[in-house]
Amino acid sequence: MLFPVLNPHRQRLWHFHGGVHLPDEKTLSNGAPSVAAPLPKRLTVPLQQHIGAPADPCVAVGDHVRKGQMLAKPQGYVSAPVHAPSSGTVVAIEHRRVPHPSGLSAPCVVIETDGEDAWAELPAPLPDFEQRDPSELRERIRQSGIVGMGGASFPSSVKLNPGPDQPIATLVINGAECEPYITCDDLLMRERAADIVDGIRVMLHILGTKRCLVGIEDNKPEAIVAMRQAARQGDPAGRISVVEIPTLYPSGGEKQLIKILTGKEVPSHGIPAQIGIVCQNVGTACAVADAVLRGRPLVERLVTVTGRAVAEPRNYRVRIGTSAAELIAASGGFVGEPEKLVVGGPMMGFSVDTDALPITKAANCLLALTAAESPDPGEPQACIRCGRCAEVCPANLLPQQLYWHARSKDLDKVQDYNLFDCIECGCCAHVCPSHIPLVQYYRYAKTESWAREREKRAAEHARERHAAREARLERLERERKAKLRKKKEPVAAAGGADAKQAAIKAARERAAQKRTAPDGASAHSATPAAAKGNGADKTATAGASAVGSPSAEPRRPGGHAASSSPAEQAAASNPPPTPPQQEGPRASAGNA
């Protein structure tokens, strides 16, 4: 650290609560420049490599595709397309194992490469982006399949569209790379600083923002120098400040980095745009430059292959869809049996049980850990309430209280203690003397809370439908009664004597007919006028009972029982404005 006077880049920094100092282990993999990973024979490209709706495949098995050709189109606003990472033939579109904490399979396009790596016809570069409309650039970014490259993989075009009511004062670029071992952003900043700065300029233009802060931890001095130089040359207007921040995990968390650089806190349950900030990873900035200035979609990324269980840790420029096994083979294979293979960093990555998994847009690191690097923490012991977890929590939560309530499955209490402000950084579990897998408890409580929320919504929906049905049946009955009353009215209005006369007359006629007709049954059916007179109430009752009879009900135990609860009855008495009118009772009951 230079003395402030000697350091022209010094800028006021802020602190976030907690955090931990970790052995950074970056020298394992950042000594050598990145190399291009060999072109694999097969590429397995998952259709969902982003948060949001999966992409919809637009190629068929047997199609020949060229590098950069779109394989699947985005579906909906929060979605992203995927592109062919190399030229070749589509040999399958099917479920394959993808990197996922639960070992899930998901739809993938499998390409057998032809070795030519021939580019498709790409959209025109837009070197004059500053004269173009932001929406055009956003569309380019969207069509290029760019998602957050820091690990969250949220579609970047969405993040770059905060809306007209949300002016963005600051673009924060995340080059902190606070997780130990990972060095791909470090290498990217050293090797492609100018492209990153170009990407920043594009994003500044899209957002209409005049200021950009690039936060880089001080354990990456080369990257800081490279970025500063590139910023000076690429943006003479001086909008971009490269800020050296202290190395402290998790300063690369979006909310934490924003706090460090601006002193502002992203509101709980909120997004940075609410405080006039958009945060993007350096990898994303680089991909934006490729897309806008070269027309290239996102088909490759830098991946760190590291850990002491691989022979030669280093960084690779990897085509999306390359198998992790090939990268490990390129790194000289495993040294002995690795204790764990982790996708991502040691603090937030997830362990996988196979290396037969494709690299995705979000996969920044393959980490093969030895038993010495990641020893089995052993059986968790009792919590001694030492409070170290609260000391290091960057969200300033009370992890211990969250743990107690998550353990007792008290989902309300756990939310009272702000479970959903937890960023799962793992600091608490890292320092816990009892080796309790705290993050796992929080994930469990979150998943349970979501499930409960879904159930609640489903129950609410069912209840509303039930209430609507009850209301409709009531109304139908009311209408029927009203109709009958109307028909009855003229008879009643005609007055006592006349009505009696008419009735007597009708009865006589009936009797006369009965006598003339040989068959009694048919005579009965031929008296429509009279039947209406005295059978009015009966019909209505029959109608109602038919509607309400068990035979008209679906065989669903929940359906009817639910109506007995007081809340439901209250809801039923307050029907929604437009219940469906045309369905018959049976049909609607079936749907309910």
Added chain:
Amino acid sequence: MQSGFISSPHSARINRVDWVMLQVCLALVPGTAALVWFFGWGVLINMALATVFAVAAEAAVVKLRGRPVLPAIRDYSAVVTALLFALTVPPTIPWWLTLLGIVFAIVIVKQLYGGLGYNPFNPAMAGYVFLLISYPVAMTSWLPPHVPELLQAHDLSTLSFLDSVRLIFTGALPPEHTWDAITAATPLDEMRTRLDQGMTIDQIRAASPLWGVFGGRGWEWVASGFLLGGLYMIWKRVITWHIPAAFLGGLLLTAGAFWVLEPSTHPFPAFHLFSGAAILGAFFIATDPVTACTTRRGQLVYGLLIGALVFVIRTWGGYPDAVAFSVLLMNIAAPTIDHYTQPRVFGQRKRV
């Protein structure tokens, strides 16, 4: 490769419960050494006895509860309880009192509430208070510190190692000795008695060679030893400064306020700090994480109130020292304090 379903983080854990407990034991060394120097072998004998009893009691009850025994013993929490208990009881109590106190502490106060992490009360202090209430005479028979002038002035004698063993295991005093000849009032006790007799602080201090710079002679060295150990624990991040600072601050503030108002009947505030179990309590007992507050602001409140309570009970209560009572009283208040002192969560405007 292990199966793929292990939750992050995958880093090596940097802390262990047994390591924490051993650090506490290590931090007790200087204070214990001073205590043994001034009060004889009885202290060590009690510590050894208490440790054996505590580990045995812990093992027995964990086994009865059908839990794995070894992990429960290997965390050394029972050892810490035993050591703290033995350091607070007089070095003359018979072995069966130690047994009684330890069994009460480990079995009833700790394990019957669920074991380590679940007990609302500090086991060592609960055991101590249980004995203090049940056996007040034995529990207040302290030896005089091994300071030659003091022993001569009051015609007292000290116990040899064998004397201590015999006293603890058989209850027999050395021949030609009486209880009066081997026991003496603690400085806190002496101060109380004399003040009750209407003497002023100056008169009291002039009347006996018992008094040192801050507290009683010998006693202040013991307190200094524990202070050293406490600072070691803060350095090693076994504890944080919050509870000890607030405890001593609370004690100093209340004692100081009354001393300023009535210096003739209230001793200098440092006397409170260096007498009795104040330092031991502030660094080793009130900081027991299981029974203390866990929020930072809560710890400050908790410590302050313990400190103030210690002064209140010492000055106006029925006992000369009050650390155990104060800690136990605040133990039960800890969850409530925690509830009202939750920190402001990142990104939230107001404290909740």
